[in-house]
Structure formats: C-alpha cells, structure tokens
Amino acid sequence: MDLRFLTVSPGQNRGTPIRTAARSDEWYLPDSISESTIEYDAEQSRVFPVYPELEGFPCYCESETFEHFPTADSQLQRPRLRLTRSFELPGCVHYLEISYCWQYDTATANSDADSEYYIFDTLCGTRHNKAPTRILDAAVAYAAERSFKLIWIDQECIDQNSDTDKQRHISVMDEIYR
Structure with a gap:
C-alpha cells in the first residue's frame, strides 16, 4: 500500500510562530504546552485519542532521513511540512494517525485573521493545508512531544479529489x- 505521510521538510524545522491562548480542558496536549490556540468542538471533530501506552514512547528509528517534529521551550513554531510517500520511508513505521469528520467546515476552519497556514511540499509544488490549522497545530505538538517523525491525517494524506x-x-x- 502506497500511503502518504506528513513529515518535516528537510532543513525547514522552524517557521511561523503559533499564537497562544487559553487551554481547553477537553484536549489532551503534551505537558510542555500549557497554552494553545486549539479549540475543540466535540460535535465537529475527533482529533486523536490519548494512548497511555504511548506515554514517553519515542521513535528513534535508525533513519536520519526525516527530522522529528520540532519542539520549543517558549514558543512553538510551525514547521514546513511535506507529503512523503511510503516508498520514500526507510523502514520507519511509527506514525501518528488522525481523523475527524470530513464534513467539517473547512471554509471557516482557517478563517482566523492572524492564522498562518502550513505549506506542504507535494509532487505538484506547494499548497496551503486542507485540514484546519488548529488541528494540525495539535497534531504537530503531539508528534513533537512523542518524537514521531510521521503524521497521517485523512484530509491531507488522501487525495480528496x-x-x-x-x-x-x-x-x-x-x-x-x-
């Protein structure tokens, strides 16, 4: 099966700052993130469950081809992400999988005036993210905290067209x- 995953573009592990706001109690976020822009609407979205067995489970596969998602002490930065095909992966099978309702209103999901979008490198060039920025913020933060190098999210990794x-x-x- 040829899947696509989100990875950090080589040399692009720092990017646009993520603004901070009050943390929602309905989210599980890594302890290193005490404040976030993330707002969770249980009616609209299912992002990722908490897996206690993954607590502290890092991916330290031998490959240095792909970087870990970056963490920062005082301010998270949005990394530049890339769609990577599974045949490009040198054997790493550790990834964070994310799904939510496909009928989510993407027109308003990224409508924050001060929201910067992730840019994805694809085989066809670059594009803005399709999934809501706040969901990607949470996914990248979680992947960074757990040392994942790969994220699979349906709206980004499946060609919706x-x-x-x-x-x-x-x-x-x-x-x-x-």
Missing part, C-alpha cells in the same frame, strides 16, 4: 489505524 484514492484508503483503514 480522487474517488479512487479515497476508496483505496478506505479499504485499508484497519491497517492505517493499527
């Missing part, structure tokens, strides 16, 4: 959410 790609991924969801 291709029924074939959607069907192909739906048929292997049990493998993706292992």
